[in-house]
Amino acid sequence: MIKLETERLYLRDYEEADFEAYYKLKTDEETMYYMQDIKLVDRESARAEFEDVLADMESEHRKFYFLHVELKDTHEQVGSIGYTLVDDTPVGKIVHLGYFTYPKFWGNGYISEALRKLLEFAFTENNVYRVTTGCLKENVRSERVMQKNGMIKEAEHIDYEWHDGQMRTRLEYRLLKKEWNK
Template sequence: MITLETDRLILRDYTESDFDAYYKLKTDDKTMYYMQDIKLDLEDDARAEFEGVLADMEKLDREFYFLHMELKDTHEQVGSVGYTVTGTTPVGKLVHLGYFTYPKFWGNGYMSEAVQKVLEFAFTQDNVYRVTTGCLAENIGSERVMQKSGLIKEAEHIDYEWHDDRMKTRLEYRLLRHEWESMHK
């Protein structure tokens, strides 16, 4: 079971008792505005997905490393942060980073703090070689998290994604293990 701590946060694997918090987070319209592809609407769908998350944690070739994110002092849920393994190579895992938080926590630096801890875990304990992530260009807060966490902009795809009734530009970021190591010498 993964448990990581920052100055203000606890990041940990989900447990069976977290279902209600998971369901609430994944169905929150404002939280999931930029994550429509993984937003849930029905409790049955959320239950099935959650059971899949719990089952995946038991596998030797675990694919999902998304962690429950809570305040250290009150244990209030802040959001979720982590990555999905998209491939494995002789030099390490290739992963896609993701994160989302309730709007009331935006702008407080929690997500940057959490992402930096997850990157540390990925590169030092989980044999991750390459991290990729991205956001819509209008999601300035998400891009700022990537920048503050040391990720490097790799691409800007103009009119790339249909969202909220129009085409929008998507930004892509990456970080390689040796790039992360050079930042933390």
């Protein structure tokens, strides 16, 4: 069971008691605006996905490392952050990172703080070699989180993704373990 702590936050594996919070977060229109591909639309699909998350945590070959993020003082859910295993190479794991948070917490540095801790865990405890992530170009807050954590822009894909009725540009970032160590 993963349990991480920052100055203001707890980051931890999901537990059965978190289903309602998970469902609320993954169906929230504003929170999931930039992640329509993983937004959930009903309770039934949320329950099925949540059961898969819990089962994967117990698996010997875990693929999903997404963590519940909450405030230390009130235990209120801020959002979720984590990564998915893409490949396990002889030099370490290659993972794809993601994060999402309720709009009321935007601009407080919570996700930057959570990402700093998650990267530390990934590179020092979970044998991660390469982290990749990205966002739509207009999602400047998300891009800033990546930049504040030392991630390096690798690509700008013009008219790459259909979103909200038009083609959008996608930015891709990465961080290697040796880059993080610096």
